[in-house]
Amino acid sequence: MHEFGLMSSILDTVNSSAAEAGASRVVEIRLTIGEMAQVVEEAMVFALEALSEGTLCEGAKLTIDFIEPRSRCPECGVEFEHGFYNRACPECGNPLTDIIAGKEMYIDSIEVDI
């Protein structure tokens, strides 16, 4: 459901960057998204198709690099991958660990035709 809001913001940035570069169309949009952002790829593709009509992004391919969640324990310094819910430290059991990856929401790059 939040994919439309995100895609709308992505298209603002991408359309203006592509126009500034004098592009005739955007071929591909590459994103990095952490799994904890709970972004659904199919919904992003649908939002792209729906919102890009008549813009430089119409027909562009979407590539998403999903990042697995990782946290660091401030007590013992261990870094570990984890699922969505339990991010207690696997070494010392400390429940208050810091998320260091998995919440990213970035536009990396775009491929354009000039």
Next chain:
Amino acid sequence: MQLDIGKPILDKNDRLAEENRELLDAHGIFMLNILASPGSGKTSTILATIEALRSKYSFAVIEGDLASKVDSEKIKAAGIPCVQINTGGICHLESNMIANALKAFDLDSIDILLVENVGNLVCTTDFYLGENARAVILSVPEGHDKPVKYPIIFQEADAVVLNKVDVIDYFDFNEREFRASLSQINPAAPIFPISATKGTGIKAWTGWLDSIVIETRG
């Protein structure tokens, strides 16, 4: 040809939110973003919060809804400055809406700004508005499994308010499971069981708010 963008998806929103934050900081205003489902008791929690702390702080409220002035009229009836944002079809508040709403207030006369976001447990969480803290309200009738179903909003909360505890006996609400799932998703967030309309638990909740306001404003 490849063009490197290297920008957060919500870059524009986040930059405007930082401007909101700077403006509020300059006026010594603490902003709390309140997130919850429709019907969870956001407005009544706001009213109870103001009632408990109004002898100490001056409040203002921003109300976000798709349509109507129903909520802002309730706040204004309590003598509190309030701006109603009608988002039209948009299911969350964005930082530019807050920037516009701030223009309507006398910022020098506000200590705490409470923002009632649009009732939504999904999209609201993505949009930083410039707030100092976030509180998520869940009400008993919604069920104890909401943190498991909507983890992100609970993960990003600085505090979780469990409202309508006065009717807990009439619902199949397992408070132990609710606390267990929250402790997995966000072990740092305090949980405040309250009944906004009966006044139960308001002292603990507003005590937390008071302490975080003091800590932030120095």
